[in-house]
Amino acid sequence: MDFRADSEEDSLGLLARAAADALSERAGGALDCAVSVVRPRRTPLTAATSEAASALARWDLDSDGPITQAMTGRLAVILNDFSRDQRWPAYRGSLRHAGYRSVVSAPLQLDSGYNAALTLFTEQASVFAPAVLADVVMFSKLAGRSYVMASAVRSALAAATHLRTAMEGRTPIDVACGVIMGQNRCSYEEAFNIIAKASSNRNVKVRALAESLLEDLPGGAPDTHFKT
Structure with missing residues (x-):
């Protein structure tokens, strides 16, 4: 080592x-x-x-x-x-x-x-x-x-870091999709497509758009927590 x-x-x-x-x-x-x-x-x-x-x-x-x-x-x-x-x-x-x-x-x-x-x-x-x-x-x-x-x-260790980064990026996206699913009574795939289309139209990253959608939620966008 x-x-x-x-x-x-x-x-x-x-x-x-x-x-x-x-x-x-x-x-x-x-x-x-x-x-x-x-x-x-x-x-x-x-x-x-x-x-x-x-x-x-x-x-x-x-x-x-x-x-x-x-x-x-x-x-x-x-x-x-x-x-x-x-x-x-x-x-x-x-x-x-x-x-x-x-x-x-x-x-x-x-x-x-x-x-x-x-x-x-x-x-x-x-x-x-x-x-x-x-x-x-x-x-x-x-x-x-x-x-x-x-x-x-x-x-x-490099793979673990990459996975952690990916998971941290997915958390606000998944929560935003959940909000859209509740509001529109749609599937996760349909909710993600809504965010992806808006992301493309506004020329911003999907994660950045998801975080902006969650800013009005109590506590804002959630953090990702990992157990070690």
């Missing part, structure tokens, strides 16, 4: 900071972190603890590097920017330019259809020893599950 925020990007930012804080001590030095998410038919998201890490992560998504590999489900590691490892030659130049020497990128299991990776950057060489890599993999698995739970809570 620590990753719950008002937006998906904000949640990713919380995840990036949590990963950097949790794993820096284990790595024996400061780490920057970037979290990258590719979503179906939507713009990819990147959140990071520094602009340098963010720029590298965005570059990787557009080109080829360890994040691209991690998104296929495989751990990717660079222990030294001058290594003889021939993978990602263009990326290594960008890594060096950003002031980093070592990188590890681990896949994140999020919602179905999402491809995501958690990437850690450091200015030091050979920081990511096997014991540190094991912690990174474990953290990424826990973080992925926690992020999915936080996203579900955020979606549920």
